[in-house]
Amino acid sequence: MTGATSSKQKPLSVEAARTAWVEHPHFKYRGCAPDSDNPQRMAGNPDLHVGAHHEPDAWAPETQRERRAREGAAVEVCLSCPVMVLCDAYANSITPEGKLAEERGVWGGRTGLERGRALIRARHALPAAPANRFETPQKRAVLRALAVVWDPFEVAAAAEVELRRWSAAEGRVFDCRMDVRTANWQRSSLVRLLGLPKTASRAQLLEAAAGRGLLDGVRVVADDGSVPAVPPPTKTSAPARPYQLLLPLKVTEAALEPSVRPRRSRRSPSRVPVVRVPTLDDALAPVPVLSFPTARCLEAAA
Template identity: 45%
Template sequence: MTHTTAAARISPEHARQDLVDHPHYRYRGCAPDPDQPTQAAGNPDLTLDAWEGQDIDGAENQIERRERQAAAIEVCIDCPVMARCLTYARTYRVETGADGTQKAVLTEPSGVLGGMTSLERHREFITAQHRIVAPAPDARLRTAQKMALLTALAAHTHHDDVARAAGMDLRTANWHRSALTTLLGLNKKTALRQELLAAAVERGLLNADRIVADDGTVPAVPRPGQPRTPAAARSARINPFAATEATHGPSAARPLPSRPVPSRPGRLRVLRSRVHAVDGQLELDLGLSAGATVTTLPLPSTRTLEAAA
């Protein structure tokens, strides 16, 4: 089944009370059948635990579970309080861990509710979780580095200028931008600079009149692959032979790779047997003065090379 995705904004207690107070709540499909208290009113062939499932590992295989859930969902579709039940099923609560960190969790993590299985609700919850993340405590936001980063981000739009104004290297500045985006409950993959600064203003971290506007496309966290240096320097770093190519052409830019020396003695003998004397190969212009003599050494014979090998 498919359902319209909607992040729950109502509290679990309020949603639960709305469900119970509905005038048709007593006639819900998963209520006990008046004549058979262990069976469901919406389908007497189903037991009341058809919406809850088995608590014992291995007590229900995959086929049985799917059949049970399908039968329960069919009852939900005809239930007069399905909409209220689904609203409650989508609510979440905020839990605080031992280390003080907070996270949002589904109020009802198991069972079939409102025509949705627990797996469907968890998938929907994970998809929308970046929009319903619990707000971070002020102490985690008002650190010296994060406040410096926010001030710099409000005054500048380019990531290099932001890092410089915050007194950080680019990697550190981007890390704090990512952390701030998450702590303020935004999706760091899609959030824009304007959204991050607006959330900071709402939390009282910035004054709105200090924000320099941008064109509406600047991301809150620089995208991977964005240039970090000027174009000319970046081109030289990627292609160090660019200047040579422009002057002498592509063929003169890159030196030919040297051929690796074989490590096998047998291969050495074969290569050495191919050495031939080339006229003039040892005639070098040494810039000698007049009258000086140059002695050209003869190349060793093939047999000498093979004996040395």
């Protein structure tokens, strides 16, 4: 129905796809062909105009409701067309410029918007990685843990148990610690390696992993289908950091002097004013004692 070619078969060119569609024996019986009695009407539905599969001219615009009604009626005609699959294959064939052969209009039972979105998804789809990419201990542990639980903290704890069990069974020494952040990163990596979109659910991830034979002998606990494969960012409580007590240093008059930025002179670039930088000895020097007038002097001055 969709006319999509197999991933192992080379897709047809635009010319070859159109030739296969036009030269088909049932091409003359297509639903969008003009009616024999009224060429202005469609053979698949005499109530529709012969150009209902295509957008109207610029001088005859249509509202959004009218467009949806027209496209829905055109799709109904396509569903009973004998050459719908070949029509869809031709319209969605890729030109040398990387565009669809027919970017607009209803072709093969799909609108131009639907076919354009399908092309974007196909371009962003990633092929599944080979089996050896899943053989790391952390990926295997997270995948087996995700088959049983799906809470981020529970997945991390179950994956750490799996790592410790494998380390003891195989006699290998590796890092068995697993925190929530690492477990979430491994879940995102599994989605990418399996060729799934970022919005994939946990059920889709486990189904793809089971199809690759990565969950043989593992009991899978099903959910309601709303659990995402990659959870949102999890807020973990960071450990309290130790405080450092800073003792104030004695400030001298030299340390309080404003720093003067040397100005470069165009006439004598070699003469640069030297600015004295306060040192640690200046900071540790005794603070000068300031003397104030006594009460006797103030009375005399009064």
